[in-house]
Amino acid sequence: MENLTSKTIAVFARPFTVPGLSEMLPAGEYEIETELVSPPDQQDSEAWKASVxxxxxxxxxxxxxxRTLTVSLADLDLARARDKLTGRALSDFFLEGMLADPMICLVMEADGVSAAHLRHLYSGSGIPRPHDRRVS
Incomplete structure (x- = not known):
C-alpha cells in the first residue's frame, strides 16, 4: 500500500498565525504531516484540497x-513565506520576484515603465510623479 502522508518539520523564526486559530503560535519547530494524495474514501478527487x-x-x-491543527497547504505556505520575509510585506516579495523576471522587464521597457515606478505604486504612497515613468 502506498504511503499517503509525508512527515517533515516546518521551522518558524518568529511567532506566527494561521487561519482557523485565534492564538499567536510561538517561533520554533513544528512537526507536520502532509497528505500527498486524496484519501481513498474521497468521492471527488478533483475537489480535494491538500491539507497539513x-x-x-x-x-x-x-x-x-x-494539540494538533489541520490547515490548508496554501495557508501553511503563506505563513512560512511571511516568516521568511524578515518583516517585509508579502507584496514586496512578490514585486522583487516580478522585477527579476526578464520577460516582465522586456514588457516594462516596451511600455516605458521603470522599476522605480512600480516600486512607488506598490509602496502605497500615491500616484507616481510623471518623471518616475522613465525606463531605468
Missing amino acids: LMKLHPQISHPGLA
Whole structure:
C-alpha cells in the first residue's frame, strides 16, 4: 500500500498565525504531516484540497496536552513565506520576484515603465510623479 502522508518539520523564526486559530503560535519547530494524495474514501478527487496536520506546542497552562491543527497547504505556505520575509510585506516579495523576471522587464521597457515606478505604486504612497515613468 502506498504511503499517503509525508512527515517533515516546518521551522518558524518568529511567532506566527494561521487561519482557523485565534492564538499567536510561538517561533520554533513544528512537526507536520502532509497528505500527498486524496484519501481513498474521497468521492471527488478533483475537489480535494491538500491539507497539513501541524503538531502544536503545548500551552503553558496545559503542559501535558497534545494539540494538533489541520490547515490548508496554501495557508501553511503563506505563513512560512511571511516568516521568511524578515518583516517585509508579502507584496514586496512578490514585486522583487516580478522585477527579476526578464520577460516582465522586456514588457516594462516596451511600455516605458521603470522599476522605480512600480516600486512607488506598490509602496502605497500615491500616484507616481510623471518623471518616475522613465525606463531605468
